[in-house]
Amino acid sequence: MQGLLSFEQAPPISAPLRFFVTAPVFAILAGLLLLWSGPDLFASRWTPATLALTHLITAGFMLQAMLGAMLQLLPVMAGANMARPLLVASIVHAAITPGTLLLVAAFLTYRPLLFGLAVGFLGVGVTVFIAAAAHALHCVESPSPIIRGLKLALLGLGVTVSLGLLLATSLGWSLGLPLVQLANIHLSWGFVAWGCAMLAAVGAVAVPMFQLTPDYPGWFGRGFSFAALGFMCLWTFADLAGWAGLSTLLAVMVVLTAATFAVLTLNIQRQSRRPKLDVVQVYWRGAMLSTLAACALWLAARSIPALEDWSGWPFLFGVLLLFGGFMSVIVGMLYKISPFLVWLHLQNLGRGRVVAPNMKKVLAETDMEWQMFAHFTAFALLLLAVFWPAWFVYPAGLALVVANGWLLRNLLSAVGVYRAHLIKIESAAPGQSERR
Template sequence: MFGSAVSRWTMLHFGAAISCFLLAQLAMISGLAFPAAPLLAPLTLATVHLLTIGWLTILMLGALHQFVPVITAQGAVARTSALVSVLAILAGLGGMEAGFVALDGVLPAPTILALPAGGALVLGGVVTAAASLGRTLWQTRPLPFPARFVAVGLVFLFAALGLGMLLGLAFSSPDLVRWSGAFTDGLRLHLLAGLIGWFTLTAIGVSYRLLSMFTLAPEERGRLGTAVLVLSAGGLAATWLLGVGEAIGAPVTGGVVTIAAAVTGLGIVLYLLDMLRLYRARRRQKLELNTRMTLPALAALAISIMGVGYAYASDFAEPVVGAVGYLFLFGWLSGLGLSQLYKIVPFLTWLERYGSLLGKQPVPRVQDLVDERRDRPWFALYFAAVAAGAVFAALGWTMLFRVAVLGHLVATLMIVRALWLVRQGAPRAAAPLVRPPSLKAGTQSLFAANPTTTE
């Protein structure tokens, strides 16, 4: 076996993640979450965790089960652990959601204990997944460049979940965990570890590998790539550790924390510049929809970074922070996720359905499992609606914000429909099939005239 095999449970991860994404958008449209409700209201937190654990974490773990072996050119070490992991995370998320709803007073008070209990189950699921992924990474030392981001991302995932557990206990059992800074220091560290450490650093690593593959750009990122890794990961580690110091009362100067945070931001800015360099150096001029639609996601990251600076200057006013968080989650992370799913799902489906038929029976091409012309407007609607939603959230225009969310929910549904059609395995009606030569029957001319050997 030379290549990495198709991960058996990746599609289950994707299906579960997409379901959570749709549910979270429905919650926002119905006015249960920010900006209709305060940023730290229990139902906003319930929606945010549906997005961050249900959608993004499960999506990323599913993708990593498939792509860590690709990034490291190794076979996956354990496979059933992926199933155990996703089931535990989903069950734990269900508990957490019940706990948040109980915090809101909708469910009986004792149900609040489901928050830390669910968090523990999520942590267990993540440990199961990370153990498998970590073993694969460990066997590949020294790690290839993109895998280093993934390794750092996994460390921050534990930091985010550990702190999340502590916060859950502080909210549900204040007698057990007395933490007056839970809503300030604790939440800030939790967000930093989760949004930047886990999601963004991991997305950076995976995007380096996938985008260089998909655009035929050089994988070697040189000194700029090294600077991205050192500044973003090192800066974030310093910011986080200094923040922990502050939270436990160590004498930490605020200016040092600001400098460390600025270094992290500089690392991400350099990543954006490196992506620009990667796209400019690409050999494949005719880009597919997934690589074209990565560009607005990168733009959302750039605007989010500027937004963080603005939020800092405006003393973290709630509408600005909420708008930046929304743009970061929906524009950058979800935009990148949706656009890459549009390539990954057809590719994995092709491998499952047609891989073993290659050279034996007529097979479609991966790109013929989707219809880019049909789906392009939905991606455009998605990003346009997110941009409008960010503006409306910043201005506090709640009703218009909900209309914008409805816009990207419709777009998401149409993209999901496209992926569902891919899973049915029917190529576009007009798509050519690649035929085997059947040379023993003396039909060499079948493929001689056409370089793609299609009929």
């Protein structure tokens, strides 16, 4: 308990930042893939290019950013200190980065060897992370809602990745598994039990804290992650057992659970006491509205046969949830976490000798605003590309490259401020500061 609140146990700045600057590179690759494959990508959700694109965003952008953020937030938000965080970050990052690239290459070429290598790298990276995070969370004495939420989200990640590895193995060696059914279970676990559960656990703390809103209701903190995971387990069981009616009912409950989070968040954000809507708040609200639209679309597709028969609806759903929902909220969180970390580490290193630049000097508001404009433009073009692929797929791909190139530039400029300031600190008192 002695080191429970110790800053020294927080990870060095390079541990989370390596994940944050890698994430946009995968989204840039997703944009390039759109440009390379053109309108054909929208032919079916099962084309190699579509599967590759989806995993560039989920395993590339989302997983990188969310693991990096979790590494940083566990000690601060949950008092859970990971043992040897730099070592964990190095192994996980060095495993999931090539793992995702190999997976994407495997989808595009269908070579068994690439699937095998991707399974190995991603399996090792995610297992090491889950083991280290679970150990840190297990050592916390008083379990608060966020700890329970993060534990369940980790479980969700474990199931998602295990199913993914099973699918990749099956694709590589034709094991004869029901691929479509398993793929639907895999993506539902990824969206709800990992993505949404982690976002809800972090959001329940971060939204009131950053945006000065009322707290989420008590029942949300106590029940949300259990409800999400419980409905997911029951639905998976009913779906595998072939009980169609019950499976549909439970799937509706899963979607309504996710929609509840979006509605509650929008409602408390409406009551924010901060006078100005900043970039992060706009990103959060855009993300929640888009998630809500995705949930509404899913429910509509279940009740309107003509919509369900339209091959474009899964694309529309994917764009709303992945680009409008998860990507927006993740970029928003990166814009809070990264400049604060730069300030915090510089303040600790230069204390009393060199004043650290405040967050807005690390990353200017206008740079974030322009990037946000590019992001939502890319999102709008992607939505249009679902309806008119031939017209909009190239502008959408280009816009995705621009928006994420800009995000990368913004994050690297924050790293540049850190490095330049470190030199100032070292020259003010040579030998006294430690390079992290």
